[in-house]
Amino acid sequence: MGGVEKQRCIIDFTLSSLLRRKGKNGALLVVYTLVVFLLASVMLFTQAIRKEAAAVLADAPELVVQRIVAGRHDLIPLDYMGKIGAIRGVRAVSGRLWGYYYDPLFGANYTLVVPEEQAGGLGEIAVGQGVARSSMASEGNIMPFHTHDGRLVSLTVARVLPASTELVSSDLILLTAEDFRMLFGVPAGVATDLVVAVANPAEVPTIAAKIARLLPDTRPIARSEILRTYDAAFSWRSGILLAILAGALLAFLIFAWDKATGLSAEERREIGILKAVGWETGDVLAMKFWEGSVISLSAFLAGVVLAYLHVFVAAAPLFEPVLKGWSVLYPRFRLTPSLDFAQLAVLFFLVVVPYAVATIVPAWRAATVDPDAVMRG
Amino acid sequence: MIELLDVHKTFNQGKPNEYVALRGITLAIASCQATVLKGPSGSGKTTLLSILGGMARPSAGRIILSGREITSLPERFLTDIRRRTFGFIFQQFNLIRGISVLENVMLPAYPCGESHSLLRGRALALLELFGLAGRAATRVEWLSGGEMQRVAIARALINDPAVIVADEPTAHLDTKLSGEFLEFMARLKGEGKTIIMASHDPLVCEAGVVERVVEMRDGRVVAGGGAP
Incomplete structure (x- = not known):
């Protein structure tokens, strides 16, 4: 004491x-x-x-397959999906369309993605908070885009993505597959990359190795690698x-x-x-x-x-x-x-x-x- | 009773600036008396006072306090004895600036582990005794010389020591304040305390309260030494 x-x-x-x-x-x-x-x-x-x-x-795909040409990422033929889907343990395969667009008007780079589920109708887009801010666009506004062959097209902002996802959606523009192909001149029958769903996550490395063997011009990327x-x-x-x-x-x-x-x-x-x-x-x-x-x-x-x-x-x-x-x-x-x-x-x-x-x-x-x-x- | 047996003190021993302050002092100081160590500057008064009070250790010789030898006690025990037996009044009061009068008075008792409220009560009672109750919360640097002196005495008394040690207590005081100080000492002696002062002030050496004057020169006792 x-x-x-x-x-x-x-x-x-x-x-x-x-x-x-x-x-x-x-x-x-x-x-x-x-x-x-x-x-x-x-x-x-x-x-x-x-x-x-x-x-x-956590919601990202377990495995993404990209096609590599001369060491660079190239468009991947959709018929690769059949070969990958036949591998034991693969639950589903789908093609993804995404790319980058430089807007010279606002000096900003946007990421354009075609979502798995239809986001809106033809000619409609959903934009991230950052895009909405930089281009001063809100729901119902029109955003002009230059297509791959020099034409000017206008897409309507149907929705602004919620702020809670801004870390990954800030520069995002969601659009339909048809608008995407028209904008960038991506022909039907190819996609940016393929998304592979695997039944057992423990098998991801094995399936990735099998894909690399079966399709030597591809590069499988696991989610854990993206996280890393x-x-x-x-x-x-x-x-x-x-x-x-x-x-x-x-x-x-x-x-x-x-x-x-x-x-x-x-x-x-x-x-x-x-x-x-x-x-x-x-x-x-x-x-x-x-x-x-x-x-x-x-x-x-x-x-x-x-x-x-x-x-x-x-x-x-x-x-x-x-x-x-x-x-x-x-x-x-x-x-x-x-x-x-x-x-x-x-x-x-x-x-x-x-x-x-x-x-x-x-x-x-x-x-x-x-x-x-x-x-x- | 404090006894010193053949006490020597050398500073910076073995170095070129070696200085011998005390040369074989043998002295006994009786309890309940007022003793003055008198002598010119450099005679060894202050050194003897600090050795008597357990503040410094002798280079040689022995110190016996109430029949117990304290010369070679470890710091912890020696400090404890010093704290409970001696109350010190320094030449320049040595109060700690920036803190209150009350805190200054309480300082020596902090390491004793006494309840803070009890200690505070005791310190306030002492301040009351010295007419400083109204100044308890005042910072010490705002006090007059006389008030500082009384705070220094109150601080020396907080642990209710048996011996009051004062080094040149009147060196910075005018005649009136010196007289006041000696009155306080007389009062304390009346309460049964032993007073030991080092001074060359005639006002102190010739004061009525003083029973014994020990004269020193060049580290030796030249008059008034030996038994009381």
């Missing part, structure tokens, strides 16, 4: 002691919080966007951002190290007084430990809460251009809140523990001198 009271008293003194140097400690707290905020933002954002991508891609690519892309992006932040982090470390390890003459004098009036070296160290803990814990908590608000409430306006979005259109959507406690623990040990330790070392050096230095000083 005495030990608890003792620590309570020491914490009490530590807090009034911190309040005395409001300027210095306030500046340190602000910079510290900012660094934790940036690091935690990158961490929360990368984690959430990965989860988001994985959740959206997404994962790598987001890790790479967060890595780039962290590399940019590394300079700021280093500056902070130098600043914090200087503040934490350098004791001013005033602080030395105070440690001397405390020892002279009956504090042990251990009591002085406990005080310094609490001091470091109060600053670093407050900064950690404030930084993480601010990062949470930044990423999940404000939709990460600081990192949007770097971390998410496609080449031209940036999706605008709210991420599903998720916290990875293991990552938070790593962040905690990287920022809180070193600071708390750094405050103790110089105090230990000052506190081990004989208390009579105060009498003679």
Whole structure:
């Protein structure tokens, strides 16, 4: 009980002691919080966007087959479907039509996809939020397109896709197969690629190998490979951002190290007084430990809460251009809140523990001198 | 009773700036008396005071406090004895700036593990005794010299020590405040406390409260030494 009271008293003194140097400690707290905020933002954002991508891609086909000509993706004949459908374990095969369209008017790239189920009637399209924003189109408007042979055709916006799917649908335009073939001059009897449904997901690699053997000019791509690519892309992006932040982090470390390890003459004098009036070296160290803990814990908590608000409430306006979005259109959507406690623990040990330790070392050096230095000083 | 047996103190031993502050001091100080260590600057008064009070260890010799030798006790035990037995009043008061009068008074008791509310009550009672109750929440740097002195005395008394140790207590005080300080010491002695002061101020050495003056020069006792 005495030990608890003792620590309570020491914490009490530590807090009034911190309040005395409001300027210095306030500046340190602000910079510290900012660094934790940036690091935690990158961490929360990368984690959430990965989860988001994985959740959206969960509905993606298990296996896609593309035709390769001279090492490049080419249109695939629809009669390949029969050969693939005959492989044991394949549940269904269908052709997909999709491609890219550059709109010179708005300087934007769109992804055009023919959905499996008919999205609308002939001459009608459904557009993603990003397309709607960049072209200022809403339901009922007409969007002009240049066909492969130079004609200008107009398609009607029948629907704008919901914002919740914006991560993958921002630059999307859904249209009918007939409109797609007319726009790009894709003849009947070929598709962009084939989608293969497999009865048992564990057999995907085997079936992919069989397809590659049966049709040597094709390339089967499993869903897990797409997920891996997404994962790598987001890790790479967060890595780039962290590399940019590394300079700021280093500056902070130098600043914090200087503040934490350098004791001013005033602080030395105070440690001397405390020892002279009956504090042990251990009591002085406990005080310094609490001091470091109060600053670093407050900064950690404030930084993480601010990062949470930044990423999940404000939709990460600081990192949007770097971390998410496609080449031209940036999706605008709210991420599903998720916290990875293991990552938070790593962040905690990287920022809180070193600071708390750094405050103790110089105090230990000052506190081990004989208390009579105060009498003679 | 505090006894010193052949106490020596050398600073920076073995280094070019070696300095011998005390040379074989043997002295016994009786309880419930006021003793003054008198001597010019550099005579070793402050060093002897800090060794007497357990703030520094002698280079050689022994210190016996109430029949128990404390010379070679580990820091933890020595600090505990010092905290409970001695109350220190420093030459420049050594109050901690930026915190309140009340907190300054409570500081020496923090490591004792006493309940915060009890401790606060005791500190407020002491401030009341010294006429500083109304200044409890004031920061110490806003106090007058006399008030600072009384806060320093209150702080020295917070752990109810048996011995009050004061180093040049009147060095920064005018005659009126010095007189006031000596009155406080007389009151404390009346309550059964032992007072040990280092001073070369005649006002202190010749004060009525003082029973014994130990004269020092060049690290040696030259008059008033030996048994009380």
